[in-house]
Amino acid sequence: MSRKLLTKTLRLYAGYSAIVIVITSLLFYFFLKNLYQEEVHEHLHQEYIAMLPSLKTLRTNELTQWNQHNSSVQLIRSKTDNRIQQTFAAHYFNQAEQEYVPYQVLDSPIPIQGQWYILRIKASLLENEDLIESIVFGFALLLVLLLGGIILITQLVSAKLWRPFYHTIRGLEHYEINQNTDIQLIPTTVEEFQRLNTTVKLLIQKNKEIFNDQRQFVENAAHELQTPIAILNSQLNLLAQTSDLTEEQAQLIDQMERSNQRFNHLNKNLLLLSKLASESSEKEWVNFSQLIQQYVELFEDQFAFHSITCEVKTTVDLRLFAHRFSLESLVENLLSNALKHNETNGRITIELTQQQCTISNSGNNNALDPLLIFQRFQRATSSSTGTGLGLAIVEKIVHQHDWSIHYSFQHTLHHFSIHFEE
DSSP states (O other): OOOOOHHHHHHHHHHHHHHHHHHHHHHHHHHHHHHHHHHHHHHHHHHHHHHHHHHTOOOOOHHHHHHHOSEEEEEEEOSSSSOOOEEEEEEETTTTTTEEEEEEEEEEEETTEEEEEEEEEEEEEEHHHHHHHHHHHHHHHHHHHHHHHHHHHHHHHHHTHHHHHHHHHHHHHHHOTSSSSSOOOOOOOOHHHHHHHHHHHHOHHHOOOHHHHHHHHHHHHHHHHHHHHHOOOHHHHHHHHHHTOOOOHHHHHHHHHHHHHHHHHHHHHHHHHHHHHHSSSSSEEEEEEEEEHHHHHHTTHHHHHHTTTTEEEEEOOOEEEEOOOHHHHHHHHHHHHHHHHHHHOOEEEEOOOSSSEEEEEEOOOOOTTTTTTTTTTSSSSSSSSSSHHHHHHHHHHHHHHTOOEEEEEEEEEEEEEEEEEO
């Protein structure tokens, strides 16, 4: 599945941003938590030092009252000989919150009237945990907004920066070398796109020169061949009228005339392809229904000579916005193809609707290769007398008008269907 380069880049940005936000937020959380725990430990130690003078005058009979007035500081009778001050984390039930709350606790041994007690100083971490979480959440939100803003700005800026590139791509997609138009490129200050535009212009110019040279060569060659073809044809006709011809000589002349006619037909088709490639005439509304009927009437004598029946099935008056010359060539080549590759007592059916035109013909009982029949110089059989350009011309005309053509073989009939795009 293909995606635009900008989309792929933004997806990488988004993935990288998500990883950065998660890792940074966790590191920031543990950093704040560790920093706060150190602050609490320092606070507990300072509070312990501040309480030492008052504890020196405290009596054992005052401990109960002293503990009642100090919820966060207690004196507990020591049950061990451990005389080391220690700090640890613990959870105690909080009456106000009605839940166990995390505390940082400092235990320090204190002698009172010859007996050892533990001075326990507690500092609640609940509010500070909430504060740390709020800070981390705010920090993560800030990162999300910052990176989201960067991605959004990148998308907007990139869309503007890449506009000349996409404009060039669209121009190349719709550019036709046979049209006398130049691709319009947007001026840009981006060096890479400037190089792209320059390269595209040079490439188009070179291809146009090559195309024009090839077209000119084909036209010149075809025109030059018309004269010797005509001379050869007239000389063969004169030779055929010689009175003392033998039967073998007459057969050779007949074969030469057929070859010359085929050569002449091939030459005309090459000229036609060249003209189609450089078609620059304006399109017009053409009555396609009438055009088909006209060409069916033109082919009537040939249909009758080969005992072929031709039926036109249509109830529509179809008009197409197209090049008239191209449509005439299209119909002529399709009917000529249906005639050449038919059989004696065969049939041709033309079905015309608003959406498509289908020309069906009997003939070879085997389906043709749909991948080859529209290629130039492809023939249905090796013995075919055609030039192999008829269907190539048809496909060229169809694509020239942004239509589509399909071949199928059903019920012993070969079907060529042209679908007109709406």
